[in-house]
Amino acid sequence: MTPRPRLAMSSDFLEAFAVLPRPQQRKIRTLITQFAADPTSPGLNYERVQATDNMRSLRIDKSYRAIVLKPEHGNIHLMLWADKHDEAYAWARRHHCRVNPETGALQVYQPRESADAAGSRDRGSPPQSTESVPTRGPFADLRDRQLRRLGVPEVMLTEVRALDGEEALDAIQKRLPLEVYESLFLYLAGDSYEDLIRARETPDPDVDTDDIAKALERMESRGRFVVVENEIELEEVLNAPLEKWRVFLHPSQRRLVERPWNGPVRVLGGAGTGKTVVAMHRARWLARNLPEGGQVLFVTFTRNLAADIENNLRSICSPQEMRRIEVANLDRWVHGFLRRRNYDFQIVYNRSQGLWGKVWRQALALRDPSLDLPDAFYADEFEQVVLANGITSEAEYLRVPRVGRGTSLRRPQRARVWPVFENYRLNLSHQGGKEMDDAYRDAAALLATDRGGRRYASAIVDEAQDMGAQAYRLIRALVPEGRDDIFIVGDGHQRIYGRSRVVLGRCGIRIVGRSRKLRLNYRTTEETRSWAVRLLDGREIDDLDGGRDDNRGFKSLTHGPAPQTVTLDSFEQQAEFIIRWLRELVERGESLREGCIVARTRAERDAVAHAIRDAGLPTAVLERDLPDDADGDAVRVATMHRVKGLEFDRVIMASVNEGLVPLPQAMAGHADDSARDWAETEERALVYVAATRARRELVVLSHGRASRFVGTGGGAQSDLERPQ
Numbered sequence: 001m002t003p004r005p006r007l008a009m010s011s012d013f014l015e016a017f018a019v020l021p022r023p024q025q026r027k028i029r030t031l032i033t034q035f036a037a038d039p040t041s042p043g044l045n046y047e048r049v050q051a052t053d054n055m056r057s058l059r060i061d062k063s064y065r066a067i068v069l070k071p072e073h074g075n076i077h078l079m080l081w082a083d084k085h086d087e088a089y090a091w092a093r094r095h096h097c098r099v100n101p102e103t104g105a106l107q108v109y110q111p112r113e114s115a116d117a118a119g120s121r122d123r124g125s126p127p128q129s130t131e132s133v134p135t136r137g138p139f140a141d142l143r144d145r146q147l148r149r150l151g152v153p154e155v156m157l158t159e160v161r162a163l164d165g166e167e168a169l170d171a172i173q174k175r176l177p178l179e180v181y182e183s184l185f186l187y188l189a190g191d192s193y194e195d196l197i198r199a200r201e202t203p204d205p206d207v208d209t210d211d212i213a214k215a216l217e218r219m220e221s222r223g224r225f226v227v228v229e230n231e232i233e234l235e236e237v238l239n240a241p242l243e244k245w246r247v248f249l250h251p252s253q254r255r256l257v258e259r260p261w262n263g264p265v266r267v268l269g270g271a272g273t274g275k276t277v278v279a280m281h282r283a284r285w286l287a288r289n290l291p292e293g294g295q296v297l298f299v300t301f302t303r304n305l306a307a308d309i310e311n312n313l314r315s316i317c318s319p320q321e322m323r324r325i326e327v328a329n330l331d332r333w334v335h336g337f338l339r340r341r342n343y344d345f346q347i348v349y350n351r352s353q354g355l356w357g358k359v360w361r362q363a364l365a366l367r368d369p370s371l372d373l374p375d376a377f378y379a380d381e382f383e384q385v386v387l388a389n390g391i392t393s394e395a396e397y398l399r400v401p402r403v404g405r406g407t408s409l410r411r412p413q414r415a416r417v418w419p420v421f422e423n424y425r426l427n428l429s430h431q432g433g434k435e436m437d438d439a440y441r442d443a444a445a446l447l448a449t450d451r452g453g454r455r456y457a458s459a460i461v462d463e464a465q466d467m468g469a470q471a472y473r474l475i476r477a478l479v480p481e482g483r484d485d486i487f488i489v490g491d492g493h494q495r496i497y498g499r500s501r502v503v504l505g506r507c508g509i510r511i512v513g514r515s516r517k518l519r520l521n522y523r524t525t526e527e528t529r530s531w532a533v534r535l536l537d538g539r540e541i542d543d544l545d546g547g548r549d550d551n552r553g554f555k556s557l558t559h560g561p562a563p564q565t566v567t568l569d570s571f572e573q574q575a576e577f578i579i580r581w582l583r584e585l586v587e588r589g590e591s592l593r594e595g596c597i598v599a600r601t602r603a604e605r606d607a608v609a610h611a612i613r614d615a616g617l618p619t620a621v622l623e624r625d626l627p628d629d630a631d632g633d634a635v636r637v638a639t640m641h642r643v644k645g646l647e648f649d650r651v652i653m654a655s656v657n658e659g660l661v662p663l664p665q666a667m668a669g670h671a672d673d674s675a676r677d678w679a680e681t682e683e684r685a686l687v688y689v690a691a692t693r694a695r696r697e698l699v700v701l702s703h704g705r706a707s708r709f710v711g712t713g714g715g716a717q718s719d720l721e722r723p724q
Helices: 011-018 022-037 085-094 111-116 145-147 154-163 168-169 179-189 193-199 231-239 251-257 273-291 303-316 332-338 353-364 374-389 394-399 411-429 436-449 470-476 524-534 571-587 603-612 673-691 708-713
Strands: 004-012 055-059 066-071 076-084 096-099 106-109 227-228 265-269 298-299 323-330 344-347 433-435 458-461 486-488 516-517 565-566 595-599 619-621 635-640 646-654 693-705 714-718
Touching: 004 011, 004 022, 004 066, 011 076, 022 066, 022 076, 022 635, 055 085, 066 085, 066 273, 076 085, 076 298, 168 179, 168 635, 179 193, 179 595, 179 673, 193 673, 251 273, 251 332, 265 273, 273 298, 273 303, 273 323, 273 458, 273 486, 298 303, 303 323, 303 458, 323 344, 332 436, 332 470, 353 411, 353 433, 374 411, 394 411, 411 433, 433 693, 458 470, 524 673, 524 693, 565 571, 571 595, 571 603, 571 646, 571 693, 595 603, 603 619, 603 635, 673 693, 673 708
Parallel strands: 004 076, 265 486, 265 516, 298 323, 298 458, 344 433, 458 486, 565 693, 565 714, 595 635, 595 646, 619 635, 646 693
Antiparallel strands: 004 227, 055 066, 066 076, 096 106
């Protein structure tokens, strides 16, 4: 009995499926079910595409065809493309789909001669290549055998060797297998050939180029193909074809996820590189592979991000896997833990207001006037030195390094500063209050004596740059040291919550030899990424472990229009611009849900939302502590802080005015140049975060005088008319 065919789908097929008209999408669902039951059924019109490598077409209807690769051996058929009849056949003739004999990965690629003259000859067997002569281009030092090991298809060796730089490489990006493009780009960015090979999955010594089933098990293949085993899996994939993060991981991401680690891991990466996606897939992998009873704690900084992550995890995890994963905002976790242990204190988040403000002002009254230090100095010193280092005594304060503080203090001066902090803590405690960092420290101390509280086998930390040292000391106390204990993802360029810099090693989290970077941006266009990165040019960004980080060697895989910067005369003109922009989206048949209007403050956000609603357009305001779960086709309106972790096809940053960006309150009240520089870096990082939420289009609006940050970012200028 002939086994039923198995189906695999490429990421290209899902992209093609997503843009088909709805009637054809429904027909493809029926077609795939019929094909899986009986590929010889006459109604399928399963026909060979002439002048191709085993490409076949399936009849969707009179006008549309699906392209399938028929295997030489085995029973796995590959769904590669879907389109109108002529376009589908032309796609099949332009592309090769083969197992690479060096890497063992299944690759889809488009050689130059195929692009120039599709179907001009039969490509039943791969063309043979002799060792080409290196040119003076960037790949001159690589021999053909080395390019082959990097996965370059034999038929594209000469073309790749002729490339003269990054621009030429980008021009053929879509014709190369993704992992090949990445390797070549990283080589241009300065990685050595040896480093690139070490980072690759070890190939089998003898690759069977006819064994598609084995090729589909390779990490490089799984970055582009998914095997669909049943109708339930088929529906899950086709119901959200553009949410490819749920199914596909790039090999550089998968290598971080699907392996045991012998201790803590830190993963850095710019906005859009898929850090949170990696963290979520890592949680699922741990839930499947930890010993029986082992629980995973997934923590992030804000409540809304925790809610969004839990919703996304439910879309990729089974109920059994979710029972092994606890997703929490770390502050809320600490609240619950301490409350269960009768810790009768209220956590203080703002020591400048209400009762806590009164306690702080009383402590400041004790400051030594001979030191001539402003009030802002004491606030920064308490936050960045005392709380960050868990200092509880004068002796500890006299010894602690004050790295990064702009005002120097000798020991005698520190001794005269300390009474302010000591008095504040004492009176705060009498009033039933505790600083959040002190609550973290108390929770870690309780864990040290209460082994019953250490119930996690592994912890995953998302948005790591926004957490302080006491948070990491607590996480270290929560999870015993050992294999697969802590997995940290973050980006210092996105630090927007005023936390002091952390050195993980000083918190008991040693990442030596287990530090990795993600360098390809899958979300934001290169034009938008470059605009956003310039906001932070020249700023010192840390790597979460005492070193420096930068955005060199990062790249976006997609291109689009340059961000538009538009300066208007008034808020009313800005509102008219936004309303006209949204109505044009509707006229083009695009979803308002895929647009977001972002503002620096809640007041400005609400004013913009009010103007849009008055124009009769559906609007959903994203609140700080609630997930984005609003139904319907409504444009999102949010603050810059709230859009952290979200993404949209189109983003307008509104009211990017001098006097609002940077926010004067954020820039005021700092004791020295170092503190003021830190505050400006945080404000710039906030604009960086907002800009990099855009997948396809970014528009930056201001009215009156534009923020000086806009000039830093650059971008195309425009007048009142919306840029086309």
